[in-house]
Amino acid sequence: ISYFRITVDSLKMLERIEWVVDDLIMQITEGRKLILRASLDETDHQLHYNKSTLRKLAVNCRNLAQMYHLIKINKKSTLRDLYYDHKHLYVKQEALNRSVSHLCQLLSVTRSHLNVTSCSKGLVFGNLCLKPMNGEEETPIDCSKEPLLISESFVSYLPSSSARFIVVVEKDATFQKLIDDGFPVIYPSSILVTGKGYPDLITREFLHGLVDRLNICIFGLFDADPHGMEIFLTYKYGSSTSRVEGRSAVVPSIQWLGLRPSERDTIPIAHNQLLAMVNADHRKSARVRKRAETLKEDQIVQELDVLRERPFKMELEAVSSAGLAFLPTFYLNPKLRHLLTEL
Incomplete structure (x- = not known):
């Protein structure tokens, strides 16, 4: 059995992601229009989808799952590594990068809160x-x-x-x-x-x-x-x-x-x-x-x-x-x- 050191902030982030996923499942079950959201407050940032953007939903859900896994095992990963883990889905690095940015806005956090890093060029x-x-x-x-x-x-x-x-x-x-x-x-x-x-x-x-x-x-x-x-x-x-x-x-x-x-x-x-x-x-x-x-x-x-x-x-x-x-x-x-x- 592996034991991972999870901080209070990490637990809160895991719970937040779980809420987003549970809410999406409820929308699918009830046949409602699909929205990724982190709260019921309509003034908060939301990601809306229709039939023509279902691939974006798939990309964001897979990305969200990757972030959830990273937080749970207390590991970090680069944008490049996340892309290559599911290259067939993301197709281009830019698609993964956009997804990360959108999910950061959705959850009102920076990439570091989601254990995602980037290779600095500075x-x-x-x-x-x-x-x-x-x-x-x-x-x-x-x-x-x-x-x-x-x-x-x-x-x-x-x-x-x-x-x-x-x-x-x-x-x-x-x-x-x-x-x-x-x-x-x-x-x-x-x-x-x-x-x-x-x-x-x-x-x-x-x-x-x-x-x-x-x-x-x-x-x-x-x-x-x-x-x-x-x-x-x-x-x-x-x-x-x-x-x-x-x-x-x-x-x-x-x-x-x-x-x-x-x-x-x-x-x-x-x-x-x-x-x-x-x-x-x-x-x-x-x-x-x-x-x-x-x-x-x-x-x-x-x-x-x-x-x-x-x-x-x-x-x-x-x-x-x-x-x-x-x-x-x-x-x-x-x-x-x-x-x-x-x-």
Whole structure:
């Protein structure tokens, strides 16, 4: 017989999932319209189905069963593993990912509450040492030797650092370029992090923990385009599509370093290094502007207006090509010195 350590929270989650399934069985028995719901309150999130969406119901039910099993045996699984367990049903990884998101909304919890993890794509490098908090005599993780993949376990580690600030970089290529161009030498008391584009939950939770435990300031460097500005808002306020991430996945104190469309004339970039805005960019710009207005992010709104008048995107790679070590030495250095003197 196997005995598993089940917490009170886990028991509550199991009971909640059981209620969802019992309710669905009752609907089927009574021949009613099929709905996945976690309560009888109609204002709560619900998933509705008809004859044309029964496959989605099958996907969600199988996914729910997988989560129930994980919680019951007190094990964790990645999104990738869940997909391969029933690849014939999910067909594509995206279908499983959507199902997980919908079920998280249904149950008003994050993936971690359902013992589902994802492989982080984020990287960290710099003046930082991570120590396990559970008392285990493991060797501390030194992040100053080489860039390290941010694992889920890092979120719970105790950070130790003499760094004065963190710089979050949108793209992996720029992150590596800053390291190669000597940014850690110019600023030895710094930590570099990249989410490689739109940041995953683990990377954002890791950053939240660093800022909270180290009481350290944090800056962000992104493309001067609607996507870059949306990524900044994602770090600061969380994903615009998820309602259940919680405060542990946001970094409200992050400050926007750039790039800014209004800086175009101050940076020696050849015109052929700029990219024209296409229709999809303009649609994205309108959506990001609307969110920025709601959040009262006036700088973002103003820069999106500049981008609308001068419809050329400026990417970080273009600035890196402006000259040897241009980005860390001539662009970031003056900005950081100014901001750090104000601390």
